[in-house]
Amino acid sequence: MADLNPTAASLLGFLHAGEASGYELVHTAQQLIGDFWSLTRSQVYRELAALDRRGLVEAGPAGPRSRQPYRLTDEGRAAFGAWLAEPPGTEQIRYPLLLTLAFGSALDRDRLMGFIAEHRTVHEKRLAGYREQRAAGCPDRFTEATLAFGIRYEEGVLAWMDELPAILEER
Numbered sequence: 668m669a670d671l672n673p674t675a676a677s678l679l680g681f682l683h684a685g686e687a688s689g690y691e692l693v694h695t696a697q698q699l700i701g702d703f704w705s706l707t708r709s710q711v712y713r714e715l716a717a718l719d720r721r722g723l724v725e726a727g728p729a730g731p732r733s734r735q736p737y738r739l740t741d742e743g744r745a746a747f748g749a750w751l752a753e754p755p756g757t758e759q760i761r762y763p764l765l766l767t768l769a770f771g772s773a774l775d776r777d778r779l780m781g782f783i784a785e786h787r788t789v790h791e792k793r794l795a796g797y798r799e800q801r802a803a804g805c806p807d808r809f810t811e812a813t814l815a816f817g818i819r820y821e822e823g824v825l826a827w828m829d830e831l832p833a834i835l836e837e838r
Contacts, residue, residue: 672714674706674714675723678714678715679724679739679743679744679746681695681696682737682738682743683744686727686738687737689737690734692737693706693708696711721742722740723740724737724739724743764783764786767779776835786828787825791825793817794821794825797818
């Protein structure tokens with residue numbers, strides 16, 4: 668069962684908390700892992716259908732607004748456990764600003780600095796949000812560890828952004 672992809676596995680993980688519709692799972696993913704792992708609405712619904720076919724989740728009858736609830740099966744719980752026990756792969760940075768910066772010599776400096784300023788605002792807001800979440804209290808040590816990484820990451824990105832004007836100076 669370790670052949671789960673991370674999207675499918677995360678859905679099984681979220682369903683440990685109880686029955687949820689695809690819509691609710693998208694919202695949960697955005698709240699809990701959205702800053703470091705992206706799931707699109709179409710991926711969620713596609714994976715739920717595949718997990719249902721495999722017997723890892725069970726779809727309930729459609730409710731209001733055609734929202735169909737899904738619940739985790741015993742097989743799904745076992746598959747999630749097997750996936751989670753596998754060593755995670757190494758990270759790969761996919762940072763759009765960094766890609767633009769790599770080709771910055773072909774871009775007007777003011778425009779590039781504007782992009783950096785826009786991204787800085789996003790990272791400042793994320794850092795403030797992580798700090799607020801931590802101050803409100805973490806439900807467990809795993810959430811605390813995840814928030815600690817987020818805080819350190821955002822602090823590092825902001826420190827790097829502080830250095831960029833000097834690095835990008837014409838020599």
